[in-house]
Amino acid sequence: MPLKIYNTLTGSVDELVPGGTRKEQVSDYPSVTIYSCGPTVYSFAHIGNFRTFVFNDFLRRHLKFRGFKVNHAMNITDVDDKTIAGARAEGISLEKYTARYTDIFMEDLKTLNIEPVEHLPKATDSIDSMIDIIKQLHDKGYLYEKEGSLYFSIAKFNGYGRMSRLDTREIKSGLRYDTDSYGKDDVRDFALWKAPKENEVSWETPYGRGRPGWHIECSAMIRKIFGTTIDIHTGGVDLIFPHHENEIAQSEAAYGETFVRHWIHVEHLLVNGSKMSKSLGNYYTLRDLLEKGYSPRSIRYLLISAHYRKQFNFTLEGITQADQALDRIDNLIVRLSDIKKEAAPTPELRKLADSMISGFTDAVDDDLNISRGLGVFFEFIHAVNTLISDDKLSRADIDAVVEALKKLDAVLGFIFIKDASKADRDEAWIESMIQERLQAKKVRNFARADEIRNLLTAQGIILEDTKDGTRWKLK
RNA sequence: GGCGCCGUACCCAAGUGGCUAAGGGAGAGGUCUGCAAAACCUUUAUGCAGCGGUUCGAAUCCGCUCGGCGCCUCCA
Structure with missing residues (x-):
């Protein structure tokens, strides 16, 4: 059964085909190239942000579990309005300021048992690649300059808004203007390069001093790391428009080739029925939750357990419920290790373990249906518990179960980690x-x-x- | 105003045309126990927001109504 995942670009659940050409064997595919939109390091990430990062981790772990090779990049946005403002407010350098929040972010990832990715580029290290994109766009006539800033003209790019199905829409009139929209030819045009302001970091380019716009960094890093079309690009749904739409426009306009084959977007985490966000103030950081005594393991379980394309209402009670579910897993392990009986292995158990693994795999292959996969897992736990109660298992059977749990944990990452030892x-x-x-x-x-x-x-x-x-x- | 998603038991959550509607939590009953606790087992939706329609057959498709959320603006 092939691995299928919903693709925002096509609006359908598509088979994942790394490299774009279908192969007979999974092992014949080239590495799956993945790019995930990472954090802007201006403060603590909140638990809603981590839903996406935990999802990225689940995705890459499942790909590896299925035998794919993975080449995964996630960016660190270390220059933008917020980081500049934050550094200025504290009177320290931008570098020092963003390094602090980058470190905190990396610690939080580790706490949540998120695997390190292969590439972790910073925006400020990719300026040369940004300039190359700007050069291409300049030569091909996609950009114009207004008051020292460089803008991408979406009118020149055929198919703008394809993914967000925005092309037929009208941007609602009467919207407030942000400072950058000043003087643009079209409200949807976006800044590639921003004119330098006083006392602000800036870089010298053939097109004048300034600093990067937001969208260009992702395009630049993908070009720099992967060179050409990548397989998967992930991010939160709020990035579909305008961020990812703009990435597509500038990359495809600059290089004339498909930017990304498969777009995957993670739905929002809600709090009391509305989106968790910094601006609404209705958010928890990971550290808030740890201080309240919740374990990273339960939080990881909770964040992973709901399907990624559904909005998920986050509650403290939910963490407690996740914790109880984990107890059920732990108890199985304890009961197993308490088995004293000496006898030949039970064939029934091996069969049970194999069908659990294949049921789980099928579920997750189907647009990453983790909820169904966990259902399969808990049915297995139930079945094994019954065998233990009926005294049908012996010490020789323990390994078969532990082996199956280890396989699963390669994907889930919450079975064998322990919080309090x-x-x-x-x-x-x-x-x-x-x-x-x-x-x-x-x-x-x-x-x-x-x-x-x-x-x-x-x-x-x-x-x-x-x-x-x-x-x-x-x- | 435009576009889209969602509404399944006390709570969370799978299922998107066809056997008895997964799974987790909580509650109830049981096993074990000196009593407990813990653990394990059993059990809990003739019904899937409401009303119509299509169909031999619908939670699942279509229409309308009600309710919630997201995007259209920085955002995971």
């Missing part, structure tokens, strides 16, 4: 308390047994009495 606790002491309690129970000194249990509970340690003994876990 048992090793952080004084295990020997806990074990001794458990032994003392068992002794007390034996001589029917239940008051002492309960006292010990309460003492441990107060420290966040939960005792589980099973017929094979007592085990403990952290709350």
Whole structure:
């Protein structure tokens, strides 16, 4: 079964064909080239931003799981109005200012168990490629200059607005003007290169001093890193227009070849029914949530668990529910490791594990339907639990389950990461308390047994009495 | 005003023409237990916002109505 993903450009669920030519074997394909719109490093990213980044990670992990090679770039926007304003407000250099938020962002990615991508270019390192685009556009007559800024003329580009289906629309009249729209020939024309303002960073170019417009950096980096048409470009839905539409226009006008084959856009995270955004102030940063005691693992689970093309209402209760779902996974692992029976492996289990993996793969291959995939996974957990309860599994079966879980975790990235480690606790002491309690129970000194249990509970340690003994876990 | 998406149980969420409407949380019952807790098992929608229509057959297609959201402006 081929891997199919919704393509914003065509408006349909299309098979992913890296390199543009269909092959017999997945291994015959060239690396899947992916570009993801990254953050503007002017402050902390919020959890809505991370929905997209977690999605990017899920996508690349699934591609690798399916046997594709992946070559993935994500940009860091380190020069724009907000970063310039932020640096100025603190009286430090733009570099120093953006380095701080870049570091924070990278830490947050790591916290969420997001894999590093192959390329992490900064806008300010790609100025030469931007100038090349401008040169091409200049030579081909797509740009004009107004008051020292260079604009792209969308009227000259055939097919502008194809992806956002904007071409038939009228931009609503009476919209407020932003400072850049001043003097443009068409309101939709966009700045490629902005005239320098006083005390602002700027670069020298053959077309005058200035700094990059927003859209050009992505086109420039893609050109610089991948050279030609790439397979996948991802970002939030809010970038479809105008950002991605403008990228297409300037890249295809400059180089005369298809820019991106497959556009993938992630829907918004909502809070109380409206879009989470900095300007509305209704946002949580990752660090806000960690301070409240929620685990990165639960947050990753929550963000990944809803289908990427559906708006998702974010709630704290949702994180708690995610946490409970993860408990169910953890409990399976604990019960497995407690199996004592020695016997030959159960063929039934191997079959169960294989069909779980293929069911999961089919679900995720179908436009990354993670919700269905998780359903398959939890049905498997249920089935294995039943086998354990019926005493049908032996120690020889543990590996088959763990192996299957590891395969899944290569895609999900939340099964085997641990937040609070048992090793952080004084295990020997806990074990001794458990032994003392068992002794007390034996001589029917239940008051002492309960006292010990309460003492441990107060420290966040939960005792589980099973017929094979007592085990403990952290709350 | 233009374009688009969504409305499935107490909550979250799959399913987009055809067996008994996945899965997670919560609730209820059970197993285990000195009692608990935890864990596991069982269970919870004759119905899929409402009303019409198409069809042998619709949550799924079409129309209308109601409700919510997004984009059209910096934004993941």
